Amino acid sequence: MDTDDHDITVSVNGVRYQRRVESRLLLSDFLRHDLGLAGTHVGCEHGVCGACTVLLDGEPVRSCLMLAVQAEKREISTVESLAGKDSEFHPLQQAMHDHHGLQCGYCTPGILMTMAAFLEETRSPTEVEVREALSGNLCRCTGYQNIVDAVMSAANRMRG
Amino acid sequence: MSTRTFGEPIKRNEDRRLLTGQALFIDDVELPGMLHAAFLRSQVAHARILKIDVSRALQRPGVVAAYAADDLGDYWKPGPLLVPPPPIAGIVFNQRTQVPLARDKVRHVGEPLAIVIAESRYIAEDALDDIDIELDQLPAVVDLEKGLRAGSALVHDDLGSNVSAHVRQTKGNYAAAAAKADHILKRRFRYEHGISSPIETRGVVAQWDGRANQMTIWDTTQAPVFVRNGLAGILGLNERQVRVIAPFVGGGFGPKIMMFYPEEVLLPWVSMKLNRPIKWIEDRLEHFFATTHERGQIHDAEMALTRDGKILGVKDVFLHDGGAYDPYGLTVPINSQCTLLGPYVVPNYDSTFTQVFTNLTLVTPYRGAGRQHGVFVMERLLDLAAHELNIDRTEIRRRNLIPPGAFPYKQEIIYQDFQPLEYDSGNYEPVLDMALEAIGYQAFKAEQAAARLEGRHLGIGVACYVEGTGIGPYEGAKVHVQSNGKVSVATGIGTQGQGHFTSLAQIAADHLGVAVTDVDVVTGDTDQFYWGAGTFASRGAVVAGNAVNEASKVVRNKALKLASDLFECAEEDLVLEDGKVSIVGIPEKFVMLGDLARQANPMRGAVQPGTEPGLESTQYFGPRMGATANGVHAMIVELDPRTFDLKILKYVVVHDCGTVINPMILAGQIHGGVAQGIGNAFYEKLAFDDQGQLLNASLADYLLPTALEVPRVELGHTVTKSPINPMGTKGAGEAGAIPVGALFAQAIEDALDLKARGVELLEIPLSPSRLFELSRNAP
Numbered sequence: 001m002d003t004d005d006h007d008i009t010v011s012v013n014g015v016r017y018q019r020r021v022e023s024r025l026l027l028s029d030f031l032r033h034d035l036g037l038a039g040t041h042v043g044c045e046h047g048v049c050g051a052c053t054v055l056l057d058g059e060p061v062r063s064c065l066m067l068a069v070q071a072e073k074r075e076i077s078t079v080e081s082l083a084g085k086d087s088e089f090h091p092l093q094q095a096m097h098d099h100h101g102l103q104c105g106y107c108t109p110g111i112l113m114t115m116a117a118f119l120e121e122t123r124s125p126t127e128v129e130v131r132e133a134l135s136g137n138l139c140r141c142t143g144y145q146n147i148v149d150a151v152m153s154a155a156n157r158m159r160g
Numbered sequence: 161m162s163t164r165t166f167g168e169p170i171k172r173n174e175d176r177r178l179l180t181g182q183a184l185f186i187d188d189v190e191l192p193g194m195l196h197a198a199f200l201r202s203q204v205a206h207a208r209i210l211k212i213d214v215s216r217a218l219q220r221p222g223v224v225a226a227y228a229a230d231d232l233g234d235y236w237k238p239g240p241l242l243v244p245p246p247p248i249a250g251i252v253f254n255q256r257t258q259v260p261l262a263r264d265k266v267r268h269v270g271e272p273l274a275i276v277i278a279e280s281r282y283i284a285e286d287a288l289d290d291i292d293i294e295l296d297q298l299p300a301v302v303d304l305e306k307g308l309r310a311g312s313a314l315v316h317d318d319l320g321s322n323v324s325a326h327v328r329q330t331k332g333n334y335a336a337a338a339a340k341a342d343h344i345l346k347r348r349f350r351y352e353h354g355i356s357s358p359i360e361t362r363g364v365v366a367q368w369d370g371r372a373n374q375m376t377i378w379d380t381t382q383a384p385v386f387v388r389n390g391l392a393g394i395l396g397l398n399e400r401q402v403r404v405i406a407p408f409v410g411g412g413f414g415p416k417i418m419m420f421y422p423e424e425v426l427l428p429w430v431s432m433k434l435n436r437p438i439k440w441i442e443d444r445l446e447h448f449f450a451t452t453h454e455r456g457q458i459h460d461a462e463m464a465l466t467r468d469g470k471i472l473g474v475k476d477v478f479l480h481d482g483g484a485y486d487p488y489g490l491t492v493p494i495n496s497q498c499t500l501l502g503p504y505v506v507p508n509y510d511s512t513f514t515q516v517f518t519n520l521t522l523v524t525p526y527r528g529a530g531r532q533h534g535v536f537v538m539e540r541l542l543d544l545a546a547h548e549l550n551i552d553r554t555e556i557r558r559r560n561l562i563p564p565g566a567f568p569y570k571q572e573i574i575y576q577d578f579q580p581l582e583y584d585s586g587n588y589e590p591v592l593d594m595a596l597e598a599i600g601y602q603a604f605k606a607e608q609a610a611a612r613l614e615g616r617h618l619g620i621g622v623a624c625y626v627e628g629t630g631i632g633p634y635e636g637a638k639v640h641v642q643s644n645g646k647v648s649v650a651t652g653i654g655t656q657g658q659g660h661f662t663s664l665a666q667i668a669a670d671h672l673g674v675a676v677t678d679v680d681v682v683t684g685d686t687d688q689f690y691w692g693a694g695t696f697a698s699r700g701a702v703v704a705g706n707a708v709n710e711a712s713k714v715v716r717n718k719a720l721k722l723a724s725d726l727f728e729c730a731e732e733d734l735v736l737e738d739g740k741v742s743i744v745g746i747p748e749k750f751v752m753l754g755d756l757a758r759q760a761n762p763m764r765g766a767v768q769p770g771t772e773p774g775l776e777s778t779q780y781f782g783p784r785m786g787a788t789a790n791g792v793h794a795m796i797v798e799l800d801p802r803t804f805d806l807k808i809l810k811y812v813v814v815h816d817c818g819t820v821i822n823p824m825i826l827a828g829q830i831h832g833g834v835a836q837g838i839g840n841a842f843y844e845k846l847a848f849d850d851q852g853q854l855l856n857a858s859l860a861d862y863l864l865p866t867a868l869e870v871p872r873v874e875l876g877h878t879v880t881k882s883p884i885n886p887m888g889t890k891g892a893g894e895a896g897a898i899p900v901g902a903l904f905a906q907a908i909e910d911a912l913d914l915k916a917r918g919v920e921l922l923e924i925p926l927s928p929s930r931l932f933e934l935s936r937n938a939p
Contacts, residue, residue: 024282038188039181041410043359044444048859051359079181093179097171100824103832104657105178106185106360106410134867138859140359140411141657143831143896144867 008072012037013081021068028052030068031078039079039109043138050137053110054078060117079109082116092116092154101150103141111137115151125155165666169824170676174408174661183408186363187441189378194365195224197427197440198284200274200291201449202266205302205519205852206313207295209264214274217290222283225434226291227426228274229263235429236260239420240390243489245325246578252326256316258485258522260425266295267315267484268521269852270449272422277430277438300519300852304458304479307516315484315517324482325490325515329497329573332508334464337473341464345544350923351533351901352456354844356526356836357864358656360410361442362451366427370435375402375428380409381684382417383694385652388686390420395428406684412656413836414526415452417696418488423450448857452488453846454526455481457496457513457533463541464508469549469556473508476500476537480530482515483522490515492523492530494576495628499898500534501571501581503588503626503790504542504560509573519852525696527836528897529576535625536924539902547915553906554596554622561588561624568883575786576697577631583788584890586816587880588624591792594876595622595814599794608910617799618809619911623899626790629817629891630702630882634782636691637704639668639711641719641775643761645739645754647672647679649711651704652692654684658700658893659825664708666821667887671712672719673737674753691780698789698891701821706781706885714777722756722775787882787890791815793834793899799911804928806842806908814876818890826892827875833896835870840897841904843869845925901925914938 004023009016012035019034028045031037031054040063043051047065054063055077082090089097092112102108111134118125118133125133130151134144177183214226229236238257245253262271274291278284301307301315307322315322338344365378375397381387381404388404395402409416423440431438442450459478465471480493493513501509546556562569564587571581596602604620611618638650649668653660665679672679682688692704720731723741727734733744742750757775767773796810813830820826843863847855856862873896881888901924908914908931909921917938923930 022282032187033190036190037181038185041185041360042187043361043410044859046444046858046860049359049444079179083180087180089179096179097175100169100172100828102175102178102657103659103828104358104360104409104411105174105183106358106408106657108178109181112179131867136866138359138864138866140357140413140836140864141832142828143833143835143870143873145831145870145872146828148867 006069008069010071010074010076012076013078023067023069025068026064027066027068027071028063031063037078037080041106041109043107048138049107050114051107051110053113055113055117058117060114079112082112090116091157092119095150095154095157099146099150099153101142101147107137107139111139111147119155119158123155123159127152164670165676166670167820168822170662170666170822172659172662173665173677185360185408185410186365186378186380189365189439191367191437194437194439195277195279195434196281196284197438198276198281198288199272200288201270201272201446202262203269204266204295204297205269205300206298207266208298209262209266210294210296211292212273213292216292217276217287220283220287220290222279223276223287224279225277225430226274226287229261232260236263239425239487241489242419242487243491245489246494246574248327248329248574250328252323254319254324256485256517257487258422260422268519269854270446270521275426275430277434302518302520302848302850302852304481304516307518308514315519322517323514324486324517327490328512330510331572332473334473334475334508334510337508338464341472342467343465343545343549344462345541345548346462347544347922349459349461349537349540350456351536352845352925353454353526353528353532353840354846355448355453356413356415358411358413361444361447362416362421363441364423364427365437365439366431367437368428368431368435373401377402377404377428378407379404379424380416381406381419382412382654382656382696383419384654384684384686385692386694387419387424391424391428394425395432403687406654409654409656414529414696415524416656417694418452418524444859445857448854449521452522452524453483454492455523455846457481459537461537461541463545465545465549467549469545469551469559471504471506471560474506475510478513480513480515481518481520481523483518483520485522486515488524491525491576495530496534498571498573498575498581498628499531499626500538502535502538503562503586503624505562520848527833528894531627531894531898532840532901535899536902539623539899540905540922543906544920554592554601557624558589558592562586575628577786579785582785583626584882584884585880586788586790587878588790591790591814591816591878592624594878595792595794595812598812598814598874598876599796599810604796617801617911618796619799619907619909620796621903621907621910622792622794623902623906624792625899626788627698627895627898628786629698629789630783631697631699631786632782633693634780635693635704635707636689636778636780637707637711638689638776638778639708639715641672641715641753641757643754643758645752647674648682649679649708650682650689651707652689653695653700653704655695659822660700663701663821663825664705667705667708668712671716672753674739678739698893702787702885702889702891703781703783705821705889706887707779709887710779710781711777714779715775718775718777719753719756722760723751726751781885783884785884787818787884789817789890789892789895791895793903795903795907797907797911799908801912804931808871811871812874813896815895816878816880817892817895818880818882819888820877820879821889829892830875830896831873833894834873834900835865837897837900838870839865841901841924842926845927
């Protein structure tokens with residue numbers, strides 16, 4: 001059976017990749033298995049759990065609901081890009097560590113990317129706003145409380 | 161020791177890898193030449209198999225192999241019995257374990273019929289459509305009571321009934337006690353627990369290396385050592401030829417300890433046949449059918465009391481949904497049976513259960529593991545008794561608590577660890593008092609009345625429970641000081657987010673005078689540590705923790721002995737801290753721990769007879785029985801009486817799990833348990849039709865609680881040490897989840913004043929629509 005292949009150019013975490021991919025290849029599979037950026041996790045593959053969230057031109061998207069070909073000429077950021085050059089934590093990573101905001105850590109990359117984008121837009125969120133913004137990401141371990149505390153604390157730190 | 165970390169909220173060693181996307185999870189394993197597996201699964205619950213033909217699938221480009229049951233030859237056999245039935249007189253147990261691929265009959269939706277191996281997962285899934293099957297569908301056994309009636313369809317035809325097991329356990333003489341009772345009440349209760357639904361599904365990667373004669377299996381298991389031993393036997397290999405690695409695992413909560421899943425048995429076999437590595441990652445739809453559930457029980461229970469609310473006895477007859485096969489034995493219903501007794505004096509108990517085969521996915525433990533069901537029955541009986549005897553709900557509990565002087569408290573019946581159930585220690589009344597204080601129980605009546613005047617419906621619930629934890633058989637640990645001065649700790653348990661890389665490190669760090677960050681903990685790699693049982697039954701911190709404790713002590717003594725020889729001084733004159741051994745009062749006279757390790761492994765000379773090289777020790781710990789933790793949850797809810805929308809205004813947990821290693825990690829365990837309990841109580845329901853089809857098999861339809869449903873949880877702790885292990889610890893993994901259903905029923909009844917309207921909430925899960933159904937016919 002012939003496959004429907006396409007050449008795409010995508011920028012991920014500031015690196016430009018040129019790849020030939022099948023039209024049906026999910027963006028999540030492309031990132032994880034073609035580019036080896038396995039920090040983006042896949043939990044449900046139907047857009048509910050939020051574990052696979054990445055930033056597409058700065059906006060959070062579910063990489064399991066997008067095809068790799070749709071990322072043509074777009075800029076993607078994944079969890080691997082969050083820490084600084086000398087591997088110092090992003091304030092959100094630091095706050096998650098400080099507040100025990102992760103247990104198994106599987107949902108964590110999606111939560112980090114979702115909340116990083118949220119904090120860019122909402123500099124001084126209330127707890128209710130944080131919970132609302134977090135409600136599209138499922139976590140089965142933490143009961144969310146420590147994640148909420150971490151996001152509030154990161155917001156505080158990012159305001160400086 | 162100068163810097164004691166034990167008992168402190170030390171931040172986790174494992175976080176950095178997880179936060180930066182560098183932790184290895186199962187689907188991150190990439191190997192050269194790796195193939196991918198997909199399973200064709202039955203879409204009906206019960207059918208005779210007339211034909212399975214994979215030949216068309218083999219013609220698809222990219223497909224490497226495909227197998228149905230008949231292709232497995234002698235390798236096809238039912239799996240082992242993971243947990244045999246406990247030694248209880250008169251027990252009936254009919255062993256029917258799961259098979260690698262269905263042959264003759266399928267017994268639940270999702271049971272695998274065939275496996276396809278292809279160059280990519282996409283092609284493997286495409287090829288499932290090429291497999292030709294013919295099934296003759298049979299009526300499905302879904303309802304527990306109907307399944308036991310004469311003429312029911314049979315899950316296992318040769319059995320002649322759908323009875324998987326029948327067990328009666330008694331304490332005292334219930335009938336005699338009931339004859340003397342002032343008050344007897346009897347109700348039917350239904351409790352369903354759902355699915356654990358970790359955010360990472362299951363997966364297996366098997367790599368047979370034909371040249372090395374070595375099998376490596378990455379598996380999302382909670383019990384790598386058992387998987388290694390079992391698969392070696394099944395594959396006809398020596399145990400030493402098989403290495404099982406449980407990498408970072410994205411949540412387990414019980415079902416990831418079930419073995420052997422068909423995928424675990426098939427991938428290694430195919431890898432040997434093809435001499436290629438093979439990966440299978442479960443998708444979310446598969447997870448709903450192919451990973452084990454917990455599900456439901458129906459209890460007909462009665463309680464006999466004095467008029468002042470003292471329990472004289474409890475009688476309970478219940479049915480337990482076991483699913484299509486029973487490899488996990490009776491762990492779940494035995495937990496229900498034993499945990500029902502709770503923190504109360506119940507002098508007479510008569511409990512009988514029947515485990516029923518159904519045409520549904522297998523039932524194995526999920527966080528709480530049947531304890532929820534028992535606690536729900538007991539707590540609801542007490543609420544009803546309080547109402548009927550006109551006693552306050554918390555007062556009736558207080559009157560029946562086991563007094564602190566009664567420990568160790570013998571319950572006379574057999575527990576899941578096959579030992580007679582005995583509570584090691586406890587002091588229950590202060591826990592209840594702290595919870596009542598924290599929730600503001602005394603003031604609540606007035607608040608409730610005031611709110612009602614404003615048209616707001618508030619309710620309060622208070623529920624007590626015990627949790628059997630930390631059962632045997634044993635765990636071990638190897639503690640090893642490396643020549644760089646860092647400490648390595650290896651154990652056989654798996655880890656799925658419990659913080660073992662930190663809590664176990666704290667134990668070793670204190671004994672060896674090093675920083676927690678300088679202790680490298682390895683879990684779940686059978687080549688790093690050969691022996692062990694696994695992570696289940698809230699036992700990691702108790703059993704493996706005590707093993708690390710013992711091994712660390714031995715290594716500490718070895719280090720001090722070596723240093724005393726070196727300095728020609730008494731061991732008592734030495735101090736071990738900051739990674740070095742120095743002489744008391746002469747801090748400049750010291751030797752680094754790493755240098756001692758190097759000297760303990762010399763290049764020349766002879767190691768003295770009777771001594772061992774290296775600064776290392778392996779020790780084991782096996783408790784003679786489990787340690788019993790306890791707690792009280794209290795909650796205030798607000799309900800909208802028209803929409804039944806529910807809001808939790810306050811949630812309190814007071815808990816006693818003995819000595820606490822890391823209170824931050826402990827709090828996280830409780831928070832997460834409560835969240836799962838809330839899901840179980842009000843959001844998560846597996847909706848089956850009468851033919852065993854799951855109607856809500858997606859995360860859009862099966863509702864896991866989000867950040868909007870789970871409230872802030874206020875925690876309180878008391879500490880009653882366990883006398884049966886040196887650290888005095890008890891487990892805590894399941895405590896958050898256990899009493900939440902009972903709490904919801906009680907608080908909602910209170911908020912809506914349902915008792916006055918003749919409505920009793922005798923089932924879980926509840927939901928807005930279920931509350932609407934139950935209350936619309938009420939006067």
